[in-house]
Amino acid sequence: MRAGRPAWAGRNYTILTAAAVISGLGHSGALIATAFAVLGAGGSATDVGLVAAARTVPLIALVLVGGALADRLPRHRVMVAANALSALSQGAFALLVLTGEPRLWQMAALAALGGTGQAFFAPASEGMVLASVSGEHSGRAFAVFRMGMNGANIGGAALGGALIAAVGPGWVLAADAAAFACAGALRAFLDVSGVPPRTGGEGMVRALRDGWREVVSRPWLWSVVMQFSLVNAVIVAAEAVYGPLIAQARLGGPGPWGVALGAFGAGTVAGALLMTRYRPRRPLLTGSLCVFPLALPSAALAVPLSAGWLTVVMGLTGVSVEVFSVAWMTALHQEIPEEKFSRVSSYDWLGSLAGVPLATALAGPVQDAVGLRAALWGCAGVVVVLTAAVLAVPDVRRLARRAPDEVGGGAPDVVPPVAEGPAAG
Template structure:
C-alpha cells in the first residue's frame, strides 16, 4: 500500500529501493554510453578509416555479444543479478578506459579497437539479461506499466544529454575524452549497483541451483522461448530490423554526417533529438495503455525507418532531427509494450534465460548488417544503401503482423495463471488498462 503522510501520498511510493537504485545507475551509465558510439566512429574516421572500419568495430562488439548472451542469461538466472551487473560494468569500464588511453595518445590501431570492442560486447552479454531480470523483479505487475515507462524515460533523458554532450566534446576536445567519460560513468554505475540487494530465490531457482547444470538451464530457457509463437516471431523480425537500423545509424549515418552535415556536432544533435523522442515516448506510455501490446509495439517499430529514409533523401538537418525524434517515440512505445508482454507471459525463474534468447535473436544479424553496410554502399551508393535499410525495416515490420498471436496478444489486469498454464492464447477481450539497455 502507498505510504501516506498527513493525507498526502509519497511521490513514487510504489517504487522500491531496488527499482530506484537500478534506475539511477542506468541513468548514470547512459550519459557516457550515448556519446561513446559517436566518439568511436569519429576516432576511426580520424585514424583514416571509413565505413568498413566502423563496420568491423561495431560488428566485433555485436558478434561478441551474440556469442556470450546465452551464457550470460544462464549465469544471471543462477547468480545474484546485481553482482553480474557490477562485474559487467567494471569490465566495460576497463575496456573503455583502455580504448580512451589509446585514442588520447594517438597510438590506437584498428585491431586494438576491434579487440576492445569485443571485450565491451562480452560485458554487454552478461549485463543485459541480468538487468532486464532485475527490473522485472523490482516492481509488481500492477505497477509495471508506470514503472517501465518511467524507467525508459529516465534512461532516455540521459541519452539526450549524453548524445549532445558527446557530439560537442568530440568536436571540441576529441573522441578520446568522450571515451574516458564513458569509462567513468560505467564505473560509477557499477558502484551504485553494489548497493542493490538480491531478491529471495524462487522455488524453481533454488531447485536449479541445487541440481541442474547450465546446459539443462539453457534447454529449459529454449523451451520457454520456442513455445510462444508471438515471442520468436517478433524476435526474428526485430533481428532483421535491428541489422538494418544499426547499419544505417551506426555505420552509414556518421559517414553522411561527416560528408554532408558538418561533422560530429550536428550528428550529436540529431541523436539528441532521437533521445528527446525516446523521452516523449516514455511520457506518452505513462498514460497510454494500449490493449494490443504487440500491435502497438510494431507500430512503433515502423517509425524506425524514418531516419534512414531521411538521410537517403538528403533532407536538411531539421527534417532529419524530426525523423530521429519520431523514431525515438517509436522505440519507447515498442520497448515498454515488449517489456510488459514479457513480464506477464514469462515465468520469473527463467526470465533472464528467455531474455538472453530474445537479445541473441535481436542482435544476431547486427554484425552482418554492419559489415555489409560498406559493400552495400559501394554497390548501391550511400543513398541506395540507406534506402535499402529503410525498406527492409518497413517490410519486416509489416510481415510480422501476419502472425495472429502478434496482432492479438493483449494486456491482462487480473493475476496471470501459473506459468505452467500459460499459452499463446490471447487474453480475453473483456480486459482492461495499461503501460526498460
C-alpha cells in the same frame, strides 16, 4: 509517495534506475571518444569500424551464455561483475590513450572486453528491472526507466563531445570507467532478501535449451524476434552507412544529420513519457503498429526530404520506437516465467544484434549494385513487409494485458475476436 518518489518505485527500482542513468551518461560519451581515440592514434575509418566490430562480436557470441548464467546465479552479482569488467577495460583503454600511443590491437582487445561485459550485463539487467516492481506498475516503471536511460544517452553524447574537444578522448574514457564503477557499487546494494535462491544445478546447455523452448513455444515471441533480426539490420545499415552519404550530398553535411539524430533521441524520451500514462489493452498489437514508422527515415532519405522534414520524421520515429520498446517489455514481463526471463531476453538480444554486422558489411555492395535510393527504398520495404507479416500472427494481435494477480508466465491470455471496438486501446 516517499521522499518524492511514487509509491511503486521501491528501493531496488530506484537503485537500478540511478545506476542506469550514471552508466548511460558515461558510456554514450565513451562511444564517441573511442572513435576519436582510434583516429588520434593515426587510425583510419576502417580501423574505427574494426574496433567497433571487436566490441560487437563477443556481445553476439556470449549473450546467450550471459542470459543462462543470469538465470542460474543471483542477477545482481552478474550485473556487478559485468560492471567491474567494463570499468577495468575502459580504465585500461583510458590509460593507454592518456600515457602513450595505443596500438590498434590493444584498442580492439579492450573493446572486446567491454562487449563481453555487456553480453553478461544486458540479460541480467532486463530480468532485474521489471522484477523490482509489481505487475500492475510494470509498464509505467519500465517507461520511466527508459526515459532516464534515453535522457542520459542524449546528455552523455552531448557532454562527451564537448569534453573530447576540451580535454581529449582519454579523459572521457576515464570518466566512463568511473561511471561503470559507480553504477556497479550502487547495484551491489540491491536488496535481494526476497528473491528465491538460485541453485544453478542444471547444466549450461540444458539451461539454453530450456530458454529456447520458451521462445519457440510462443508464436508471438519468436515472430517478433525474427522480425527484428532483419528490421534492426536494415535500419542500422540505412542510418549508419546511407544516412551520412545522403547528408553529405543533399542535406548540407554532418550538422543537419546530427540534428536529425538528436531529434530521434528526443523522440525516445517523449515516447517513454507517453508510456508512463498510456497502458494499451493489447500491448503487442499497439507496439507492432508502432514499428511501421521505422520505415520512414529510410524513405525520407530516399526522397530525399529536406533537413527540416527529416528532423521531424526522426523525432516521430523515436516516439514510435519507445512505444514499441515499452509495450514489448511489458508483454515479456507478463508472459515469461521470472526464473527464465534472462535466458529469453538473451535470445531477444541475439536476434536484435545478429544481422547488424552483415547488413553494414553488405550495405556498400548493395548500393553499388542497385543504387543508393533503391537501397534505401529496399530498407523501408523490409520494415513494412516484415511488420505486416508479424501482424498476421493471431497471438500478436490478441495477447492482452492481464490483471496483476494473473501475471506469472503462464499461457498467453489471448482475447477472443469479439466486437469490442478498436483493439489497440
